[in-house]
Amino acid sequence: MTVPEQWEPRETPEVDPETAPFWRAAADGTLLLYECDDCGLVFYYPRAFCPDDFSPNVSPKPATGTGRVYTYATTDVVSEWPSDDLPMVSAIVELDEGPRMLTTLVDCDADSIAIDDRVEVVFVPTDDEDVAIPVFRPTD
Amino acid sequence: MSNSVYIAGAFEHPTREAPDKSAMQLHAEVARGALADAGLPKSRVNGFATAGIPEYKHTFKGPMMMADYLGLRGVSWAENTDDGGGAQLTHMAHAVSAIRDGKCDVVLITLGGRPRSRAQNTGTGGTAGTTMQDNFEHIHGNTVITRYAMVAKRHMHEYGTTPLQFGAIREAVSYHAQFNDDALYPDPVTAQDVVNSRTISDPIHLLDCCVISDGGAAVVLVSSDVADELARECVEIIGCGESITHHDAGRMNILETGARESGDSAFDEAGISRSDVDYASLYDSFTVTVLLELEDLGFCEKGAGGEFAESGALKAPDGELPVNTDGGGLCSNQPANKGGLTKVVEAVRQLRGETAPEVQIPNARYAIAHGMGGDFVTREKHTTLLLEAPR
Ligand SMILES: [Zn+2]
Numbered sequence: 412m413t414v415p416e417q418w419e420p421r422e423t424p425e426v427d428p429e430t431a432p433f434w435r436a437a438a439d440g441t442l443l444l445y446e447c448d449d450c451g452l453v454f455y456y457p458r459a460f461c462p463d464d465f466s467p468n469v470s471p472k473p474a475t476g477t478g479r480v481y482t483y484a485t486t487d488v489v490s491e492w493p494s495d496d497l498p499m500v501s502a503i504v505e506l507d508e509g510p511r512m513l514t515t516l517v518d519c520d521a522d523s524i525a526i527d528d529r530v531e532v533v534f535v536p537t538d539d540e541d542v543a544i545p546v547f548r549p550t551d
Numbered sequence: 552m553s554n555s556v557y558i559a560g561a562f563e564h565p566t567r568e569a570p571d572k573s574a575m576q577l578h579a580e581v582a583r584g585a586l587a588d589a590g591l592p593k594s595r596v597n598g599f600a601t602a603g604i605p606e607y608k609h610t611f612k613g614p615m616m617m618a619d620y621l622g623l624r625g626v627s628w629a630e631n632t633d634d635g636g637g638a639q640l641t642h643m644a645h646a647v648s649a650i651r652d653g654k655c656d657v658v659l660i661t662l663g664g665r666p667r668s669r670a671q672n673t674g675t676g677g678t679a680g681t682t683m684q685d686n687f688e689h690i691h692g693n694t695v696i697t698r699y700a701m702v703a704k705r706h707m708h709e710y711g712t713t714p715l716q717f718g719a720i721r722e723a724v725s726y727h728a729q730f731n732d733d734a735l736y737p738d739p740v741t742a743q744d745v746v747n748s749r750t751i752s753d754p755i756h757l758l759d760c761c762v763i764s765d766g767g768a769a770v771v772l773v774s775s776d777v778a779d780e781l782a783r784e785c786v787e788i789i790g791c792g793e794s795i796t797h798h799d800a801g802r803m804n805i806l807e808t809g810a811r812e813s814g815d816s817a818f819d820e821a822g823i824s825r826s827d828v829d830y831a832s833l834y835d836s837f838t839v840t841v842l843l844e845l846e847d848l849g850f851c852e853k854g855a856g857g858e859f860a861e862s863g864a865l866k867a868p869d870g871e872l873p874v875n876t877d878g879g880g881l882c883s884n885q886p887a888n889k890g891g892l893t894k895v896v897e898a899v900r901q902l903r904g905e906t907a908p909e910v911q912i913p914n915a916r917y918a919i920a921h922g923m924g925g926d927f928v929t930r931e932k933h934t935t936l937l938l939e940a941p942r
Contacts, residue, residue, distance in 0.1 A: 424686035454800035456687040462800045482708070482805065484693075484700030486752035492692050501693035503701060503805070503928070510801025513928065515691045526708045544690055 421544055423537040432471055433457040437543040442474040442532045444508055455510035476532035478506040478547070485521040504530055504547050518548040556647045557778040557785035558938070560589025560771035561899040563877075567735040567884060569765040570668040574606040574887075575620045577663030581769035582621055589771040590781050591657060596623055598655030598772075600630035600642035602889065605664060617661065628655040635924015636834060638662075639770070639892035640934040644791035646772050656774040663767030664887025671763070671888070684798075688929055696760070696837075698928040700752035702805050703839040707754065709806065709854065712842070714754045716857030718742030720838040720874075721758050721881050723865035728878025730907035735762045736882045742861075745838070759838040761880035761890065768892040770899075784941030786902045789823070789917075791937075792816025797930035809933035810847035810921060817919070817935040818849075825849045828937075829915040830901045831872050832894035834923045835880045841865075844921055845872075848935070867910035876901065876910040891922030895936065902940035916940045 426434050433456075436443040446453045447461035448468040460467050483502035492499065500516040502524075516524060517533065530547040537543060562584030569577060578601065586593055601617050603610025614631045617623075628649045630642050639662050646658040693701075706712045719742045728734040745758040778785045793816070794809035818824065825848075833844045842856035850872050851859040859865075867873035877883050877897040880890035898918035900906045918938045925931040 421690070424690045430686065452800065456684065456798075456801075482701040482705035484697040484704060484752045484755075486694060486697050486700070488696075488751065489692050489694055496692075499692050499697075501691065501697040501701060506801075511803060512801060513688050513691060513693060515693070526705070546691070 421537050423539040423542050429459050434542040438541050442476045442545050444472045444474045445469045446472040453508050455512050478504045480528045481505040515546045517546050555775045556650045556788050559773040559785045560585040561896045563768045563896045564766040565733045566766050567764040577767045578661045581767040582661050585769035585771045595657045596659045598628040598658035599626045600660045602633035602638040634932040636889045637891040637922020637924045637934045640922035650774050656777050658772040661769045662892045665765040666888050667763050667765045696752045699837045700755045702927045703754050712857035714746045715742045716861050717838040718745030719860040720841045721745050724875045724879045724881045727876045727910050728882035730909045731878045734878040734883040761836050761885045764884050766886035768896050786899050787939045789937050789939045790817035790821030792935045794933050808843050808847045809931050810844045813933040813935040814848040817937045821937040827917050828919050830918040831874045832898045832920040868912050894920040
């Protein structure tokens with residue numbers, strides 16, 4: 412797992428049976444999407460059924476972990492967020508598989524980011540070694 | 552005619568800071584104000600709606616707590632939907648159906664709270680939350696403000712919208728606020744002042760954000776039979792629409808809001824067109840909120856919201872579509888972080904000819920009041936009401 416430099420272990424998200432595979436895969440360095448075996452929809456965030464046709468026949472699908480910046484915003488003010496991790500760059504990344512996901516950009520100069528920049532996933536550890544959080548950093 | 556539902560009473564609390572009062576007391580004061588405005592005694596109330604009261608735990612008990620505190624007896628219809636900033640507009644839409652169904656004929660709807668006195672960190676919260684989705688959103692630290700900033704940035708990217716055009720929205724609304732004695736920020740500002748103010752999350756500046764205020768508002772809805780009894784003339788609710796939009800499995804277009812569908816439903820029901828609307832009260836948590844609502848409610852083309860605002864269209868009394876003539880949430884009041892109901896109150900004032908004379912639209916016949924809850928990017932609830940002046 413590649414760990415971005417400026418990040419400390421983060422608070423662990425609540426892991427429930429439905430989403431555990433996503434967080435476990437992240438800890439193993441894989442961004443997991445889900446694909447509907449019936450209609451082919453590839454979706455994010457994880458769910459045990461297809462949000463289009465309600466089919467329970469969905470399979471995990473490892474993502475390439477690459478995509479582009481759909482939009483982003485930087486802020487210095489986030490309540491209860493470690494000051495060392497500010498400013499924080501929030502972003503929506505459009506994955507190459509299609510889905511857009513809300514995430515954070517790391518290892519980057521906030522002033523040099525632009526919409527459509529290419530990015531790749533990296534994973535932030537949490538207090539639980541079986542759980543990591545996918546964030547993104549710019550690539551050339 | 553017998554199917555019509557009217558707003559008989561509307562009241563906005565004049566306070567913006569209430570350190571010495573309880574939230575319950577604010578609800579009581581606005582309830583008394585709205586009933587007095589309607590000319591109805593409390594004993595006539597048989598329908599009651601209020602959202603959760605964040606000061607207290609178990610906010611689902613809101614209507615029970617409040618009915619008890621207010622001494623309401625004989626409530627045969629109650630509603631406690633809390634879908635965020637537009638909750639009381641949702642209550643109104645639902646009350647219209649209940650009154651038409653004969654479940655009740657005098658509905659009281661209250662809003663009140665004290666986020667300013669309690670110094671709440673509004674809009675900057677970013678830690679893991681408690682809903683299933685929060686784990687995929689708040690865990691990344693994004694805040695309400697960054698979510699709206701991401702929308703503004705994408706709008707600039709796709710349509711060439713400029714920070715000055717967002718600022719033009721506050722310029723118009725702040726022009727109106729100077730005539731409202733109760734406005735929290737009554738001084739007019741220019742679009743350039745907005746851009747010159749501190750950056751909160753680029754492109755959102757301090758003056759792009761709404762106020763944090765204590766206070767509240769209340770309305771009283773009645774059946775046509777009750778309206779006929781009253782000495783006062785009543786504003787008719789001629790159309791209602793609701794819509795939820797969301798993340799959509801990762802396909803979200805963050806520039807298209809639920810206002811499109813809620814607006815279409817309301818206009819369909821009312822049977823009027825956009826050009827008939829004389830006045831618009833639009834939810835204004837941020838300037839970008841107004842911009843997207845102008846587009847999605849159909850008052851200008853998609854992408855043209857910036858130019859529309861910059862053209863002076865939003866300014867009363869002569870603009871093409873005057874917006875938020877009380878100063879709105881941006882300059883006057885966003886009580887309890889749920890400014891929706893104040894939108895209704897100002898629309899009622901316009902239709903009764905009771906606003907400040909400098910911003911009163913002559914012969915205003917149709918008004919739109921729009922509320923939203925949740926937030927852009929993740930999931931939103933929009934409620935639109937169309938109102939007609941007494942004739
Ligand atoms: Zn499917």
